[in-house]
Every structure is written in C-alpha cells, then in structure tokens.
Amino acid sequence: MKHFTFAFVLFMLGVSILGCAAPVSQPTAAPSVCTLRLATTTSTYDSGLLDAILPDFEKKFNCHVDVVAVGTGQALEIGSKGDADVVLVHARAGEDKFVKDGFAQERFDVMYNDFVLVGPKEDPAQVKRAQSAQQAFKLIADSGAPFASRGDKSGTNSKELSIWASAGITPTKGMKWYNALGQGMGETLLASNEGKFYALTDRGTWLSMTAKLPNLEIVFGGNTIDENPDKHLHNPYGVMAVNPDKFSGINAAMAKNFVQWILSPATQERIGAYGKDKFGQALFYANAAK
Amino acid sequence: MDDITRGLAQALELILSGDAALFEIVLLSLQVTGAALALAMLAGIPLGAALGLGRMRAQGLVTIFLYTGMGLPPVVVGLFVYLMLSRSGPFGSLAWLFTPSAMIVAQVIIAFPVVAGLTMTAVQAVDPQLRLQARALGATRIQEMWTVLQEARIGVVAATVAAFGAIISEVGAVMLVGGNIEGKTRVLTTAIVLNTRTGDFALALALGMILLTLTFLINGAMLQLQRVRDG
Amino acid sequence: MGESIFQLRAIVKQYDARTVLHLDALDILQGEILALVGPSGAGKSTLLRLLNFLEAPTSGQLVYRGVNTARENIPLALRREITTVFQRPVLLNANVRANVAFGLQLRGASANGVVGKLLTRVGLQNFAHASARKLSGGEMQRVALARALAIEPRVLLLDEPTANLDPYNISLIEEIVRAQNRERATTVVLVTHNIFQAKRLAHRVGLLLNGQLVELRDTAQFFQSPQDPRTAAFVRGEMVY
Known part of the structure; x- marks a missing residue:
C-alpha cells in the first residue's frame, strides 16, 4: 500500500513537472521573441507555399510567423476577433466585408490560383465539351451525374455556389445527384474518386493528390493555369493587416511589414515560381499591384 | 494496402532516425496531455472521492453535471475555450489562445468530468464499513478518505486511464484553440489531420501508429500501478 | 482493576425520533473484561460505537479518563487509545x-x-x-x-468477534483476548450473543434490553444469582425480547 501511494504520487508529480515544462517552452511566453500570427486558408499552407516563402520574412525581420491554417470562414472569424495580426485568404466578398466592418483598413491583391472541375474519366455528363464553367455545371445538373460539394462554407464552396447561381441552379438536399459532404478538399477529392463524383477543386490540391485519384481527371479548366478557358475560375488571394485600433495586443508594426513584404517584387517572384520544380507548373500567379 | 505498409515502414523509419520534428510533436503531446491530466486528477479525484463518500451538498445535481460533461463533444469545449481566450473574449489579456496553455485548458475541461465521475463510482463501490473500521483504528478524516481512495485505486487508475485516452487522442478542441502551429502547438493528433488533409497518408498513418504505441506504453505503465503492493 | 476508565451518565442515543440507547449510569473499570449480552437490537453495538467515539451520544455525559467527551472535542491521541474489532472483519x-x-x-x-x-x-x-x-x-x-x-490499545472493543466462526477459531481468539487482558491490562468490552463466551471470558457481565441496562454484576453472581427476573430468564437460555 505504501509503495502504491508512493508510486502514485510520483506519477502525478512526474506529469505535473512535464506539464509545467510545456508553458515554459513556448516562445510566446517570452515577450522578447517577436511573433506574428497569420490566419490563412489551408490551401496556402498545405500546398507548401508558406513553408517556401516565410523563412525569408522571418530572417529579414527577425520575427517568427505562427501560421494558423484553417478554412477561409474561420480565418476571417479569427481575424475579426483580434486573434491574428494578418489574414491571408481567398473569399473576395468576405474580405470586402471584413474591411467594411473596420477589422482591416485595406485589402491587397497578392496572387491567384484557379479552380478546375474534376470528374470521372468516363465523363458521363460530357463536360469536356463545355465552353465555360457555368455551362459545365449545367451539363452536370442536366445529366444528373453525381456531384460532390465541400459543403463547408470554404472559399472553394462559395465559389462553387456562385457558379451554380450563375447557371440558374439552386442545389438543394432534394437533388439526389448533389452531395454536400461538409469535408475538406482532400477528403472531398478522395470521396469523389471512390464514388465517381464531379467536384470543384483548386488546382494546387489536385496536383498534389493526383497520384491518389486514379479514377479522376480534369474535365474542365485546362492542364495549367494559363490554359484555363474561364477566368471566372480564377481564385484571388488577398492580404489584410488586422486593425490594431479594435483590439489590444495586435502586432501592428510587424503586420504592416508583412503586407509590404508579401507585395514586394522579390516575394512576388518567389510566389510565381513556387511549384515549378515539383509539379512542372506554377501553383499561384502573383498579381500584386505594381 | 500500399499506404498501410508504407505507413508502417515510415513509422519505424521516423522513430529510428530520431526525427527532431517528430520528437518535438511527441514531447508536446505528452506535455499538454500530462499537464491536463495532472490538473484534472488534482481537482477530479478529491471531488469524485467527496461525491463517492456522500460528503457533498447538491450531490445529485453535481453528478448530473459530471455525467453530462463526460458526454460533451470536445469540439464544443474547444469552441467555448476559444471564445473565452480570444482577444475579444473575457480572458483575452492572458494571450493564451494558440498556445499550449489553451490546449491544456481545453483538455482539463474534457478530462475533469471523466476523472471525477469514474472516481466517484469507484469510491462508491468500496465497502462502507471500511470507513468505520479505519476511524475505529484511529484514522483522521483525511486518512479515512485516503484509505477509501486507496481501496478504490483500481477504479481511480481506470478513471485516469480513461481520461488520458480521451485527451491524448482528442483533436477537435486542440486544433481549434491550439491552431496546429508548427513547432508550437502541433501535437500528434493535429499533425495526423494535417497530413491526411494534404494526402500524405503514409505519414499520417505513421503518426497514428506512434500515438497508438505511446498510448499503449503509458497505459501499461499506469495499469502497473494497480499491482503495486508492499511486501 | 479498579478505577473507572469510562463513566457514562444519562446517556441517550436517538436515531431520528427513535431512542436506541438510554443508560442512566454505567462505569467501565480499568483493566476489566466487561461482557455485554442481550438480544439483537438491544443497543449493544450502538454503545460500542459511542465508546469508540465513532458516534456522539444525543445527550448525556460520556467521560473517558477524566475528559468529558460529550462537551469537548476528543483529542486524537485519546481517541487512538481505543479500537474496535467488528463482527465482520473489513x-x-x-x-x-x-x-x-x-x-x-x-x-x-x-x-x-x-x-x-x-x-x-x-x-x-x-x-x-x-x-x-x-x-x-x-x-x-x-x-x-x-x-x-x-x-497496543488501552481499550479493546469487541463486537461479536466470533459470531460466525468455528470452535477452533473461537477458542484461539478467546485465548488471545484473555492473554492480552492479563498481560497488558488492556480493558476489554465484549459484546456477544453467546452467554457461554461471556461466562468464559468476562469479569463482569451486563444485560442490555431495549437500550437499557437491566443488570450489571460480577460474572459469577450474574449467572448464579441474577436479581432481575429478565436476567434470570436470559441466563436460563430463554430468549428475551
């Protein structure tokens, strides 16, 4: 019994000490270390773009960037609660509202990538003959071929919904061919591969996952961003420094540096080059105003 | 099938190569969960014991709260903690959001009802005569409680193991309040989600296996405590 | 044997409105073996719980070694001089x-x-x-x-310690208790159903009935010349309720 007591207390002590080490080891606890918190979408992070370009910023400004990669909606929400210093997202309407509500003073174009429509190689809806995204969607709806939607209010999801709207179609639960998954891009593509669904995806995720999606191919959108016949499928990313007047604790000076840095010609060039070695084509097109 | 074998191979390779990033993730997982578990035990075991011994007012109400807490979805806990710790929330000035501290807070809230609730059940199962006997042998109130707790130790360890399992494998809350920031708040579960999202299944699976192995070892160690007796 | 180690005066113990114990006066002597006999529900076990300070009397005076325990908090050291062996070993x-x-x-x-x-x-x-x-x-x-x-208790309380045991274990335990009392002068209060055990072990025997002490005398007198007719009936082996 005594030994049990002893061992138990020792165990508790052990975890406590281990636990106490956790807050100590976090750099944010030390005010001398500069941190900039960036709330962004999963696509910029998961594609590897940020890992490729951020070290340059961190070195130049001696400031560590904490990347919180979440859905676009959540990233904007984090920014509007003052829990991030900079926001880098792709949801034009949401971004404009963010500025209008005073959470940021200004939004800047950073880059764009594009969306493509992928589907089963057999292409049952014969989408390949379409001239525009709007027409492609119409063909899917007319044929009743199954379609997978992210259904998660992400940037991709809102783009998809806007295309349906332009085609005069309102997807509802009653439509048997329409599947709102409520999942991330990767999961949606995997489900589409299994179920032979059509799906709208950003090109970056498609390129990084092609090997795992043998049943799918691009049915509309071209093989590279240049070949995409429909400019409506362009997906612009904007950067915004969170308004420091609204919250206390915002690293405003560094946020400003970040915006200037990501818009600078040198960073823009790096963004434009990213992906060429790995995929043989760029994943993003830099388009900051010169 | 291919992914599974590659996952196994990659798991072994990661462990054997002593991958620094992996080590960091594993360490943080253990630190966060360890601290949360210790805090949950510190508060939950005495409360569970007090409830089990019937020394609390509003016993029924507290018990209902505990059982409800045990069924609380971790994401809801995460959301609640997020709103509390947000800069626009009541505890924003702590600047804990997106730090391990926030993750510990969330995990404590998840683990606490499990520890307290199961400890209560374990203590209730102890022969009520034992308390009388302990007191008759000269135990103080605290010694009496401690004696009952020790008799309930198998249940208390089970409570701890259950709480540990619930939080080491939890992802929704820590993702939300930790942010899965590389080198800062990335733990095994959030790393698994990240690698699944990016299609790196083998690595995700490798991390999953490491998590499983770790849980297995720690549970083994905790269960060993049940056997310890003096000679 | 001589001085009182316990002095109980006008002790009443009630659970809710039910009185389970009502003792006008009871003295337990230092170094004696006192047996308390009586049917189930007579209040024997309740009395032992009071003596071990596991419960407090509803009213009355319970003095242990000069300390009125009903009025003051019992010091831990004093409480630790007394212990109980219950009928069911836990x-x-x-x-x-x-x-x-x-x-x-x-x-x-x-x-x-x-x-x-x-x-x-x-x-x-x-x-x-x-x-x-x-x-x-x-x-x-x-x-x-x-x-x-x-x-090494000063007072050893035994609550039906051999109730469910075989003769071998009964005699073993009785011998240990007897030796403990003889060699270390430990005061023993034994609650038992078994009047023969009381006869074998005790210096004095008391009969409890419905929470009241009917009679308390030296063992020989208790069995040979009981004063109260209820004691006489109990000793003859007739059940008394």
Whole structure:
C-alpha cells in the first residue's frame, strides 16, 4: 500500500513537472521573441507555399510567423476577433466585408490560383465539351451525374455556389445527384474518386493528390493555369493587416511589414515560381499591384 | 494496402532516425496531455472521492453535471475555450489562445468530468464499513478518505486511464484553440489531420501508429500501478 | 482493576425520533473484561460505537479518563487509545502484513518487528505475504484482531468477534483476548450473543434490553444469582425480547 501511494504520487508529480515544462517552452511566453500570427486558408499552407516563402520574412525581420491554417470562414472569424495580426485568404466578398466592418483598413491583391472541375474519366455528363464553367455545371445538373460539394462554407464552396447561381441552379438536399459532404478538399477529392463524383477543386490540391485519384481527371479548366478557358475560375488571394485600433495586443508594426513584404517584387517572384520544380507548373500567379 | 505498409515502414523509419520534428510533436503531446491530466486528477479525484463518500451538498445535481460533461463533444469545449481566450473574449489579456496553455485548458475541461465521475463510482463501490473500521483504528478524516481512495485505486487508475485516452487522442478542441502551429502547438493528433488533409497518408498513418504505441506504453505503465503492493 | 476508565451518565442515543440507547449510569473499570449480552437490537453495538467515539451520544455525559467527551472535542491521541474489532472483519485489499500494520501506519509508527510477533500470536506467521482477501473467515478475523492489538490499545472493543466462526477459531481468539487482558491490562468490552463466551471470558457481565441496562454484576453472581427476573430468564437460555 505504501509503495502504491508512493508510486502514485510520483506519477502525478512526474506529469505535473512535464506539464509545467510545456508553458515554459513556448516562445510566446517570452515577450522578447517577436511573433506574428497569420490566419490563412489551408490551401496556402498545405500546398507548401508558406513553408517556401516565410523563412525569408522571418530572417529579414527577425520575427517568427505562427501560421494558423484553417478554412477561409474561420480565418476571417479569427481575424475579426483580434486573434491574428494578418489574414491571408481567398473569399473576395468576405474580405470586402471584413474591411467594411473596420477589422482591416485595406485589402491587397497578392496572387491567384484557379479552380478546375474534376470528374470521372468516363465523363458521363460530357463536360469536356463545355465552353465555360457555368455551362459545365449545367451539363452536370442536366445529366444528373453525381456531384460532390465541400459543403463547408470554404472559399472553394462559395465559389462553387456562385457558379451554380450563375447557371440558374439552386442545389438543394432534394437533388439526389448533389452531395454536400461538409469535408475538406482532400477528403472531398478522395470521396469523389471512390464514388465517381464531379467536384470543384483548386488546382494546387489536385496536383498534389493526383497520384491518389486514379479514377479522376480534369474535365474542365485546362492542364495549367494559363490554359484555363474561364477566368471566372480564377481564385484571388488577398492580404489584410488586422486593425490594431479594435483590439489590444495586435502586432501592428510587424503586420504592416508583412503586407509590404508579401507585395514586394522579390516575394512576388518567389510566389510565381513556387511549384515549378515539383509539379512542372506554377501553383499561384502573383498579381500584386505594381 | 500500399499506404498501410508504407505507413508502417515510415513509422519505424521516423522513430529510428530520431526525427527532431517528430520528437518535438511527441514531447508536446505528452506535455499538454500530462499537464491536463495532472490538473484534472488534482481537482477530479478529491471531488469524485467527496461525491463517492456522500460528503457533498447538491450531490445529485453535481453528478448530473459530471455525467453530462463526460458526454460533451470536445469540439464544443474547444469552441467555448476559444471564445473565452480570444482577444475579444473575457480572458483575452492572458494571450493564451494558440498556445499550449489553451490546449491544456481545453483538455482539463474534457478530462475533469471523466476523472471525477469514474472516481466517484469507484469510491462508491468500496465497502462502507471500511470507513468505520479505519476511524475505529484511529484514522483522521483525511486518512479515512485516503484509505477509501486507496481501496478504490483500481477504479481511480481506470478513471485516469480513461481520461488520458480521451485527451491524448482528442483533436477537435486542440486544433481549434491550439491552431496546429508548427513547432508550437502541433501535437500528434493535429499533425495526423494535417497530413491526411494534404494526402500524405503514409505519414499520417505513421503518426497514428506512434500515438497508438505511446498510448499503449503509458497505459501499461499506469495499469502497473494497480499491482503495486508492499511486501 | 479498579478505577473507572469510562463513566457514562444519562446517556441517550436517538436515531431520528427513535431512542436506541438510554443508560442512566454505567462505569467501565480499568483493566476489566466487561461482557455485554442481550438480544439483537438491544443497543449493544450502538454503545460500542459511542465508546469508540465513532458516534456522539444525543445527550448525556460520556467521560473517558477524566475528559468529558460529550462537551469537548476528543483529542486524537485519546481517541487512538481505543479500537474496535467488528463482527465482520473489513480488511484492506492488500497483503496480511500491510493489514496488521495499518493502524501503526495511520500513527506514522514503525511496524518493524511488531507485525511478525503479532502474526505468530494469532497463528498466521506464514501468511504475511498472502492476500488478505483470500483468507478464510477465521483467518480474516484473526488478522483483524492482530491489527487491533498492533496499536497496543488501552481499550479493546469487541463486537461479536466470533459470531460466525468455528470452535477452533473461537477458542484461539478467546485465548488471545484473555492473554492480552492479563498481560497488558488492556480493558476489554465484549459484546456477544453467546452467554457461554461471556461466562468464559468476562469479569463482569451486563444485560442490555431495549437500550437499557437491566443488570450489571460480577460474572459469577450474574449467572448464579441474577436479581432481575429478565436476567434470570436470559441466563436460563430463554430468549428475551
């Protein structure tokens, strides 16, 4: 019994000490270390773009960037609660509202990538003959071929919904061919591969996952961003420094540096080059105003 | 099938190569969960014991709260903690959001009802005569409680193991309040989600296996405590 | 034997409105073996719980070694001079050794040497490392007795300690109790159903009936010339309610 007591207390002590080490080891606890918190979408992070370009910023400004990669909606929400210093997202309407509500003073174009429509190689809806995204969607709806939607209010999801709207179609639960998954891009593509669904995806995720999606191919959108016949499928990313007047604790000076840095010609060039070695084509097109 | 074998191979390779990033993730997982578990035990075991011994007012109400807490979805806990710790929330000035501290807070809230609730059940199962006997042998109130707790130790360890399992494998809350920031708040579960999202299944699976192995070892160690007796 | 170690005056114990014990006066003498006999529900076990300070009387005076325990908080040291062996031995889920050492452990005292000697005394010297939960009923009760003796109590309270045991274990336990009283002058209060056990062990015997003390006399007189007709009936083996 005594030994049990002893061992138990020792165990508790052990975890406590281990636990106490956790807050100590976090750099944010030390005010001398500069941190900039960036709330962004999963696509910029998961594609590897940020890992490729951020070290340059961190070195130049001696400031560590904490990347919180979440859905676009959540990233904007984090920014509007003052829990991030900079926001880098792709949801034009949401971004404009963010500025209008005073959470940021200004939004800047950073880059764009594009969306493509992928589907089963057999292409049952014969989408390949379409001239525009709007027409492609119409063909899917007319044929009743199954379609997978992210259904998660992400940037991709809102783009998809806007295309349906332009085609005069309102997807509802009653439509048997329409599947709102409520999942991330990767999961949606995997489900589409299994179920032979059509799906709208950003090109970056498609390129990084092609090997795992043998049943799918691009049915509309071209093989590279240049070949995409429909400019409506362009997906612009904007950067915004969170308004420091609204919250206390915002690293405003560094946020400003970040915006200037990501818009600078040198960073823009790096963004434009990213992906060429790995995929043989760029994943993003830099388009900051010169 | 291919992914599974590659996952196994990659798991072994990661462990054997002593991958620094992996080590960091594993360490943080253990630190966060360890601290949360210790805090949950510190508060939950005495409360569970007090409830089990019937020394609390509003016993029924507290018990209902505990059982409800045990069924609380971790994401809801995460959301609640997020709103509390947000800069626009009541505890924003702590600047804990997106730090391990926030993750510990969330995990404590998840683990606490499990520890307290199961400890209560374990203590209730102890022969009520034992308390009388302990007191008759000269135990103080605290010694009496401690004696009952020790008799309930198998249940208390089970409570701890259950709480540990619930939080080491939890992802929704820590993702939300930790942010899965590389080198800062990335733990095994959030790393698994990240690698699944990016299609790196083998690595995700490798991390999953490491998590499983770790849980297995720690549970083994905790269960060993049940056997310890003096000679 | 001589001075009172316990003095009880006008002791009343009630549960809700029900009076289970009502003693006008009872003195327990230092160094005696006092047996309390009587049918179930007579208040015998309640009295032992009061004597061990496990419960407080509803009213009345309970004086232990000059301290009026009804009025003052009983000092821990005083409380620790008394212990009880219950009818059903409640042992810890640990080995025999740890169980015997339990009372000493509560006092922060060393169990070295003591436990071995006591186990020999109760005939369990080979069971030190056995799990207490795997013993027979008689063995368990002997462990409980050794556990009580380990703390060298000034007062040993026995609540039907041999009620469910076989004759071998009964005589073993009675002999240990007798020796403890003789050699260490331990005051013993024995509650029993069994009037023959009272006769074998006690210096004085008291009959409790419906919470009241009917008669208390030296053992020989109690059995040979009881004063109260109810005592006489009880001694003759007629059940008294």
